[in-house]
Amino acid sequence: MNPATSSVRVSVVQFDPQVGTEHRNANLRQCLALATEAANGGATLIVLPELSNCGYFFASRQDAFDHAEAVPSGRSVQAWIEFASLHRVYLAAGLNERDGMQLFNTSVLIGPNGFIGKYRKAHLWNLEKLWFTPGDTGFPVFDTPIGRIGMLICWDIWFPEVARILSQQGADIICSLNNWVWTPPPLFDEAGKCMASYLTMTAAHVNNVFIAAASRIGEERDSRYLGCSLIAGNNGWPIGKVASANRQEILFADIDLSHARSAPIWNSLNDLQRDRRIDLYDQTLGYAKHPALPR
Template identity: 50%
Template sequence: MESSAHSSGPTTADETKIRIACVQMQPALGNVEANVAHSIGLINRAVELGAKLIVLPELCNSGYMFRSREEAFAASEPIPTGPTVKAWSEIAARHRLHLVAGICERDGAKLFNSAVLIGPAGTIGTFRKVHLWNEENLYFEPGDLGFPVFHTAVGRIGMAICYDGWFPETYRLAALQGADIVCVPTNWVPIPGQAEGREAMANILAMAAAHSNSIYIACADRVGTERGQPFEGQSLIVGHTGWPIAGPASRDKEEILVADVALGEARRARNWNAFNQVLRDRRSDLYDEMLGSDIKRGWY
């Protein structure tokens, strides 16, 4: 298992850098107990590398390629009372961590492809995938929580899942609410027309979004092939300038990427020069300032 670290730019005396880790792993379809145990081992490895904010892949407790809603339902659990979140909360408390991880969430009779944000004191918040991909539409409900940004001890954290990253609104609405970083549990698949050896399209989209919003983006992908579907790997951490500061990881190996960042630098750096600030320069006289969303605007 490989790791990489990067120190990103100078910081002010009152701003401490934290180490972010993206864990690239391979879950086993339907084997929740084994997947959670495997994730705990990888979290412990990231802790040994000094990580304080850790991101795990999409649906990393359940696997992805369900054949039926019944199969997805059997691998689901509620947040925060299910055994997966309890296990992740215990390790977050033990190591004083913040953790973002993809989970198959059950809420009554509804299923959601979700990500949970956990801190040292327990569950902080949940994101439910807004834009469902392909047959996810057969099993999951579209996310109904919008794009929340959570104020934590380490910074302002937004979340997105996989296909959400194809929509610029995802990152823009997070930035407008003051996000320093968007953490992205994901299960990227090959895109038609992708030339041999080219980086994942998702890498390019994440770099563009980080640059155009001046935010950090941390993407944790899975690897392996599940019921004939290969996954892309290539997890990465992108700095607020849009350039990768860790990764991309390999296409086929479990890895942990790490990067040292001062998250508040993302907001400070939005003033690009004496004239331009990437969010302030939006022409809200010509288009809706919040893209039609009714969420409360934050600071930028």
Template identity: 60%
Template sequence: MNSSVPSAVAVATSADATPGLRASPVRVAVVQFDPQVGIENLERNAQAVHERLMAAVGNQARLIVLPELATTGYCFSGREEAYAHSQPVPGGATVQGWISFAAQHDVYIVGCLVEQDGMKLFDTAVLVGPDGYIGRYRKTHLWNNEKLWFTPGDEGYPVFETKIGRIGLLVCWDIWFPETTRILAQLGADIVCLPTAWVWTPPPLYDASGTCMAAYLTITAAHSNNLFIAAADRVGQERGAGFMGNSLIAGTNGWPVGRIAGPEEDTILYADVDLGAARSAPIWNRFNDLHRDRRTDLYDPLLGYRGAQALPR
């Protein structure tokens, strides 16, 4: 594993929806690197994550998103190995470490780990901040062999109120399902944080620009819901599986704020955004507003979701 941390930083900036008013200015960072599965790699993965968190803090990031299963690796050989990599949430050592780091450095961290709850395992994204543990999201759409050891989450799609804005969480394969980001948008999310481990799929893996389909799906979800989306992918190969890279931070218009990370880069991308801009972004002109124009007379206002009431925009 390449444990070097990029020292240079290029920060992209998004345009504000309301000129002159920056309600929630935040520097967002998405981390892309190569964790590896196996008990023998846990300490090395944890050190690699810590180094990248420190690098992001050193570059004034306030919201940092890590890849899916960044401290454990992804390709478990079976249920027993998955259990060996699991921890409770929020009481386990990994989340407690993120809590301490967030409090010390006044940042928000979205991480992802194998959560054990009784005899069930979940692929769980966790949000922590300066004041401690904020909440979790258990991945609802499981990919391939994940279905052999993880239980799909059934707690819905949460949006967490924080001092920097409303944060929604998804994990990896969830982005293929348009209902997920639409629900988070209807619940008032300003940004969706997406830890992911996009694996190689049948070719072509990338188009001529070096961009994979998952990145385009992230761009589309941001555009169609006028949300910021911060997608942190991993790279490298693990037990015969390859990973796509292409981490990005999408603006409320869908276009990446800055660049899309390369397929093999060990890097951190940064963007300065105003999270509050997502709340007026749906109003494109005096006739068209993505939320107002929904035909709720023809379909469920929340696409069948019953977990919470929509927040006012």
């Protein structure tokens, strides 16, 4: 067996951050404690859920502002920077970002040497439209020593364009930060997977990309969360188990990110990249923000 070109231990953290300014310190302490457990387990890349420092369902626009902070100067990002530097890891984490008088549902990527970049959620779910401005960062992919990392947030996975654009920019792995909520039943199949699990697996499969999806659990202001965190291989199948719907868990997967750069030919006649009909649709679906993309 050939040695791994880009060996990475990925970890996704599933827990229960609570909304309410009185919970902010406890949320930050808990996510740091769980991330430390993941780092002590050998994780190189750790993914926390969406809005992991502040909870999700705000009571009003003012309440949303009260939970927000600047990026990267805010206290949570600074604490995550210190953590990543101490443990020499990469961390993707979600927060409520304030930029002037606008709020964004944001994920940040942090490495051993500090803040790398951010993604602002493009597709807003339900009441988010009352608090947040739709993201304006496009779909950035960040080059790091361990590989090329993209990010998406929760509802984004229902839009196949997002994972496709990230993969077409060369993402080796997509960090998926989520607060998957209970919706009208059926919520789970007999295997215990929710629809978001299958959407994650499908996106990984059709784009030949790893996806590390961290979700949350618990109840908050009459809302419930689905859990079901997972790490999908670039063939789409989960690496290890899919997390439960109601327990705090940390999942690990040892992967070689370079496998996402291969051109998997399933047989002598079919290849996902070669078979794309870019004569009928644009190679990047009209997206042209990344300098690595063809013009």
